[in-house]
Amino acid sequence: MSNTIIELKDVTKVYIESPFAGVKSINLAIRQGAVTVISGESGSGKSTLLKLISGLMSPDTGSVLFKDEIVRGPESRLIPGHEAIKTVAQDFNLNIYAKVYDNIAGLLPNTNLKAKDQKAYEVMEFLRIDHLARKRAVDLSGGEQQRVAIARAIITDPEVLLLDEPFSQVDTLVKNELRADIKRMARYLGISVILVSHDPLDGLSLADEMVILKNGIILESGVPRHLYNAPGYLYTAQLLSNCNVLTADEAQELGISSYKDTIAIYPEWIRLEEGASLQFIIKDVFFKGSYEELLLNLNGVKLIAISTDPGKYTKGMQVGGRIERFVGF
Numbered sequence: 001m002s003n004t005i006i007e008l009k010d011v012t013k014v015y016i017e018s019p020f021a022g023v024k025s026i027n028l029a030i031r032q033g034a035v036t037v038i039s040g041e042s043g044s045g046k047s048t049l050l051k052l053i054s055g056l057m058s059p060d061t062g063s064v065l066f067k068d069e070i071v072r073g074p075e076s077r078l079i080p081g082h083e084a085i086k087t088v089a090q091d092f093n094l095n096i097y098a099k100v101y102d103n104i105a106g107l108l109p110n111t112n113l114k115a116k117d118q119k120a121y122e123v124m125e126f127l128r129i130d131h132l133a134r135k136r137a138v139d140l141s142g143g144e145q146q147r148v149a150i151a152r153a154i155i156t157d158p159e160v161l162l163l164d165e166p167f168s169q170v171d172t173l174v175k176n177e178l179r180a181d182i183k184r185m186a187r188y189l190g191i192s193v194i195l196v197s198h199d200p201l202d203g204l205s206l207a208d209e210m211v212i213l214k215n216g217i218i219l220e221s222g223v224p225r226h227l228y229n230a231p232g233y234l235y236t237a238q239l240l241s242n243c244n245v246l247t248a249d250e251a252q253e254l255g256i257s258s259y260k261d262t263i264a265i266y267p268e269w270i271r272l273e274e275g276a277s278l279q280f281i282i283k284d285v286f287f288k289g290s291y292e293e294l295l296l297n298l299n300g301v302k303l304i305a306i307s308t309d310p311g312k313y314t315k316g317m318q319v320g321g322r323i324e325r326f327v328g329f
């Protein structure tokens with residue numbers, strides 16, 4: 001496929017120390033210029049996959065291709081990694097006592113100092129850290145250090161940028177700004193971004209394509225909206241939503257008949273309305289700011305629903321509800 005920049009063909013990497021860990025039989029095509037988010041629970045193999053893609057680790061079997069050329073592992077390269085693929089690791093790898101400018105510009109050759117300076121400022125402006133140029137990295141916040149680390153990675157014009165848990169050290173506000181910057185990098189610089197995250201929100205709001213990993217295998221992949229609304233696996237539904245999980249018998253109590261063993265109902269799929277045929281008792285109300293989560297009970301079946309009308313419902317009240325959608329597994 002012409003717009004595939006990275007391709008993994010039947011890639012397996014098993015750690016000798018723990019033979020059940022690692023990744024197994026991975027087939028994956030990464031689209032050029034897209035933001036791909038790899039999501040999965042802790043230990044599912046996300047970081048292993050990133051190391052294999054960057055060439056920092058070699059697969060036991062199978063191959064990783066960059067533009068149809070094999071990405072060679074550390075055994076066959078003096079400097080590990082592929083020059084067109086750059087990784088921003090969780091520890092940022094900054095020279096923390098050096099100035100921001102030197103951290104970034106230091107990666108360019110001294111053959112043309114004017115061009116070096118110009119390029120460094122271009123990248124710093126793009127990531128909105130040019131005002132920090134003369135500060136030492138150690139004096140920056142986590143979000144600012146993250147931007148410096150990204151600037152270091154993109155200053156040499158890589159075609160692929162790998163980000164390992166880029167939001168782990170930043171608060172929600174900075175996280176939203178960083179998400180926007182990552183999208184801009186893909187759109188305006190044409191960099192293909194592959195991002196690893198255990199927070200499903202990163203994938204839902206950022207990814208063009210999302211890959212769901214479980215125990216080292218790819219369960220499914222697709223555009224976030226589709227994966228969210230029509231998950232093929234309960235694991236995906238639980239990763240992406242705080243969903244209610246019921247047995248077939250419990251679902252029957254709610255008037256849902258299905259031949260599937262397990263039924264998932266997202267909280268927003270429960271419509272609260274007067275006079276609805278299902279009458280729930282509110283067991284608890286959890287304030288969430290702009291909305292509330294209601295813990296509902298009907299004949300022992302417990303469900304979390306959402307109310308966007310904070311204060312309307314209180315513990316002990318009876319409330320009518322209708323299940324608008326469910327997914328069976």
Ligand SMILES: Nc1ncnc2c1ncn2[C@@H]1O[C@H](COP(=O)(O)OP(=O)(O)OP(=O)(O)O)[C@@H](O)[C@H]1O
Nearest residue numbers: 015017018021022041042043044045046047048198
């Ligand atoms: N160098 C190693 N030696 C042995 N086992 C390893 C090594 N690196 C990772 N593993 C194991 O491989 C599995 C996958 O690890 P990996 O770090 O890729 O998962 P992850 O999804 O990135 O996890 P997390 O979200 O916790 O960072 C885990 O069970 C881990 O313990």
